[in-house]
Amino acid sequence: MNIVTEITIEKLNQHLVDIKIEFTTSHDNPILEMPSWTPGSYLIREYARHVQNLKSLNIDGNNLQVDKVSKNNWKIICASGTRIVVNYEVYAFELTVRTSYLDNRKALLIPASLCMYIVNHHTNETSKDEEITLKFNIPSTWKMYSSLLKKENDYFVKNFDELVDTPIAMGSLDVIKELQYNYDDNGKEIPNTVVFVGDASNEDINKFALDLQKLQDCSIKMFGKLPYNRYIWLLYITNNGRGGLEHKYSNASIIPRYMFKDPKDYAKVLSLEAHEHFHVYNVKRIRPQQLGPFDYSSEVYTRLLWVAEGLTSFYDNIFLARSQLVDRNSYWEMIADDLKRYYQIPGRFIDSIESSSFDAWIKLYRPDENSVNSTISYYLKGGIVGMMLDLEIRSQTNWNASLDTFYKYMFGEYEKDPTKGFIENDLQSLIESSTSTDLTIFWTKYISGKEEIDLEKYLNILGMNIEKSSTDNVPYAGINFKVRSTSVQSILRDSPAEKAGLYAKDEIIALNGYKVTSKNFEKVLKNHESNDLVNITLFRDGKLIDIDLRLENPIMDKIAIVEAKEITDQQKKLLDVFFYS
Structure with a gap:
C-alpha cells in the first residue's frame, strides 16, 4: 500500500x-x-x-x-x-x-x-x-x-x-530540558534520553537521570538484561494532574510542578517512573494474548489487569527500596498508605480483582458516587496481593523461589517467541510450575474471590506488624465530600449516613444548627461521642431537609507497619533477602 x-x-x-x-x-x-x-x-x-x-x-x-x-x-x-x-x-x-x-x-x-x-x-x-x-x-x-x-x-x-x-x-526550546546518557547493559551501550517539557520546575535533571539508572540497575538484577536498545523518558510538567503510560521503548508521564525536592513527593515521581519502566517487561513483552496485537475499534477484555497493573504496582514500590532510592521506613509508609486507602473501600467485599479487571472499561475509568461501594481498584488491591503472593511463594519454597522467579521464567519464554502472549487461563499454572508451588487456596481467596486480605500474616514472616489506630478519635459518619465543597461525593455502604438516609449529591450546610464546611466537618464531629444523635441540615434537589444521624465508633484510619519488638535474627535475614540487601 x-x-x-x-x-x-x-x-x-x-x-x-x-x-x-x-x-x-x-x-x-x-x-x-x-x-x-x-x-x-x-x-x-x-x-x-x-x-x-x-x-x-x-x-x-x-x-x-x-x-x-x-x-x-x-x-x-x-x-x-x-x-x-x-x-x-x-x-x-x-x-x-x-x-x-x-x-x-x-x-x-x-x-x-x-x-x-x-x-x-x-x-x-x-x-x-x-x-x-x-x-x-x-x-x-x-x-x-x-x-x-x-x-x-x-x-x-x-x-x-x-x-x-x-x-x-x-x-x-524554552520549555524543554533534555539530558542524554548511555546505560551500560553488560557491555552494551543503550542510549537513553530524559526530556522535561513545561515551564520551570524544581527538578534536578542530573540527579533524576542517575536515579533512573538505579531503577535500570534493579531491572537487570532481576531480569538479567534490559529488553530494549533505546529508551526515552518523557515528562510533562504541569500545574496539576498526574499519570503515566507505558510503551515498549519509552514512557510518557504527567508530573505536577515542584514535586522534585520534598522526599515524599519525589518518591511519588520515582514510583511512577518505576511503574512505567517495569511495564517494558510486564505488559509490553510479558502479556496475556488479549493485550496485543490490538483491536482498536472496541473493548478488549481480560481478567488479568490486576497482573498488568497490580503486580506492577507491587514492583514499583519494592524497586525503590531495592534501589535504595527510599529507605525501608519510607517503603513501609507507602504500603501503609495503600492499606489505609484499601480499608476505606467497602467495594472490596463486592468485587474481586479478576472481575474488577474485566470491568475496567465500565468501572475504573468511569467512577461514580457508588464506585467506592461496588468495586475495588485492581491497581490498589493488586499491588497488595502482589506482595502477599510473593511471600506465599517464598514461604512454600523455603525462600528458594519468589514472584521474581515467575517473571524471570516468563521473560525467557518471551525471548523465545516475542510474538506470543500467554493464555489467560494458564496464568495460575504458569506461576505454580515456574515456582513449584500450589496456589489453589490463595487464588480462591484473594484473586478470584473477595475474602478480606490477610497481609499481616505475611508481614509477620518478615518480623513486621500492622498497627491500627484512629487519628483523632472522630466518631464515624461515613460521608465523603467533593473537593472543596459541602456537596456529598459518596455515602459509604453500611455507614451511619447510609442508615440515616443521606444521599450522594446532598449539600450539607449545618450540624445541630451550626454551619459546617467540608474542612471543619470532622472537627465539629470530634466534639461528639459515639452513639450521639446529631441533626444534619442539607439541601437535596433545592429542598431544605433535616436528618438525624447516630454516630458510631471511630474507624481505624491510621495505619503503620512497624518492626516487631521481638523480631528474630532469622526474620531480619529474610527481610534483607526481601529487599535484595
Missing part, C-alpha cells in the same frame, strides 16, 4: 494537528478507521469526535467522494489501484498521556488519537500490519523527541501497533 502519514504542527492557537495520509488502495472504496482507545488505558475515548474537515483527493488533485459510515469510519469512493491523499484536522487540547495536546509552546502527540488505518470492507482485512513512513513538519524553533527510527530523512514504523506505541513530544 506504500502508506505515508504526514503530521503538520502549525495551527498552534487553534490546537489543530493537520494529518495527511497517502496510500495506494488495493481494493475499491477503502475505509479509513480511527481508533477508539489506546492500549494501557482501558476506556473507549471516541477519538473520532475530534476529527474535522476530512477530505480526499486522488494523486492528480481531483476530489474523491467521502462518506462517513460510522462514528469512526470514512469510506472513500474510488477504484482499486487509486493513489489516495486524505487530509484532516484533529483538535488536540487535553494534556494527558492518553490524549493529544497542542498549544503555542508544546505538543504531546498520542498516535491513536490522531492516525487512522485502512479497512477493506469486502474482507474486513486492515492495513495494521503494513509499514508506515512518517513525515513531520514542526515549527523551526521547536524540537521533537520520540523512539521512532529514521529511514533517510523520514521516520518509519513496522506496523500500526508500533505507531500507536510511540508517543511524540515536542516544544519550543
Whole structure:
C-alpha cells in the first residue's frame, strides 16, 4: 500500500494537528478507521469526535467522494489501484498521556488519537500490519523527541501497533530540558534520553537521570538484561494532574510542578517512573494474548489487569527500596498508605480483582458516587496481593523461589517467541510450575474471590506488624465530600449516613444548627461521642431537609507497619533477602 502519514504542527492557537495520509488502495472504496482507545488505558475515548474537515483527493488533485459510515469510519469512493491523499484536522487540547495536546509552546502527540488505518470492507482485512513512513513538519524553533527510527530523512514504523506505541513530544526550546546518557547493559551501550517539557520546575535533571539508572540497575538484577536498545523518558510538567503510560521503548508521564525536592513527593515521581519502566517487561513483552496485537475499534477484555497493573504496582514500590532510592521506613509508609486507602473501600467485599479487571472499561475509568461501594481498584488491591503472593511463594519454597522467579521464567519464554502472549487461563499454572508451588487456596481467596486480605500474616514472616489506630478519635459518619465543597461525593455502604438516609449529591450546610464546611466537618464531629444523635441540615434537589444521624465508633484510619519488638535474627535475614540487601 506504500502508506505515508504526514503530521503538520502549525495551527498552534487553534490546537489543530493537520494529518495527511497517502496510500495506494488495493481494493475499491477503502475505509479509513480511527481508533477508539489506546492500549494501557482501558476506556473507549471516541477519538473520532475530534476529527474535522476530512477530505480526499486522488494523486492528480481531483476530489474523491467521502462518506462517513460510522462514528469512526470514512469510506472513500474510488477504484482499486487509486493513489489516495486524505487530509484532516484533529483538535488536540487535553494534556494527558492518553490524549493529544497542542498549544503555542508544546505538543504531546498520542498516535491513536490522531492516525487512522485502512479497512477493506469486502474482507474486513486492515492495513495494521503494513509499514508506515512518517513525515513531520514542526515549527523551526521547536524540537521533537520520540523512539521512532529514521529511514533517510523520514521516520518509519513496522506496523500500526508500533505507531500507536510511540508517543511524540515536542516544544519550543524554552520549555524543554533534555539530558542524554548511555546505560551500560553488560557491555552494551543503550542510549537513553530524559526530556522535561513545561515551564520551570524544581527538578534536578542530573540527579533524576542517575536515579533512573538505579531503577535500570534493579531491572537487570532481576531480569538479567534490559529488553530494549533505546529508551526515552518523557515528562510533562504541569500545574496539576498526574499519570503515566507505558510503551515498549519509552514512557510518557504527567508530573505536577515542584514535586522534585520534598522526599515524599519525589518518591511519588520515582514510583511512577518505576511503574512505567517495569511495564517494558510486564505488559509490553510479558502479556496475556488479549493485550496485543490490538483491536482498536472496541473493548478488549481480560481478567488479568490486576497482573498488568497490580503486580506492577507491587514492583514499583519494592524497586525503590531495592534501589535504595527510599529507605525501608519510607517503603513501609507507602504500603501503609495503600492499606489505609484499601480499608476505606467497602467495594472490596463486592468485587474481586479478576472481575474488577474485566470491568475496567465500565468501572475504573468511569467512577461514580457508588464506585467506592461496588468495586475495588485492581491497581490498589493488586499491588497488595502482589506482595502477599510473593511471600506465599517464598514461604512454600523455603525462600528458594519468589514472584521474581515467575517473571524471570516468563521473560525467557518471551525471548523465545516475542510474538506470543500467554493464555489467560494458564496464568495460575504458569506461576505454580515456574515456582513449584500450589496456589489453589490463595487464588480462591484473594484473586478470584473477595475474602478480606490477610497481609499481616505475611508481614509477620518478615518480623513486621500492622498497627491500627484512629487519628483523632472522630466518631464515624461515613460521608465523603467533593473537593472543596459541602456537596456529598459518596455515602459509604453500611455507614451511619447510609442508615440515616443521606444521599450522594446532598449539600450539607449545618450540624445541630451550626454551619459546617467540608474542612471543619470532622472537627465539629470530634466534639461528639459515639452513639450521639446529631441533626444534619442539607439541601437535596433545592429542598431544605433535616436528618438525624447516630454516630458510631471511630474507624481505624491510621495505619503503620512497624518492626516487631521481638523480631528474630532469622526474620531480619529474610527481610534483607526481601529487599535484595
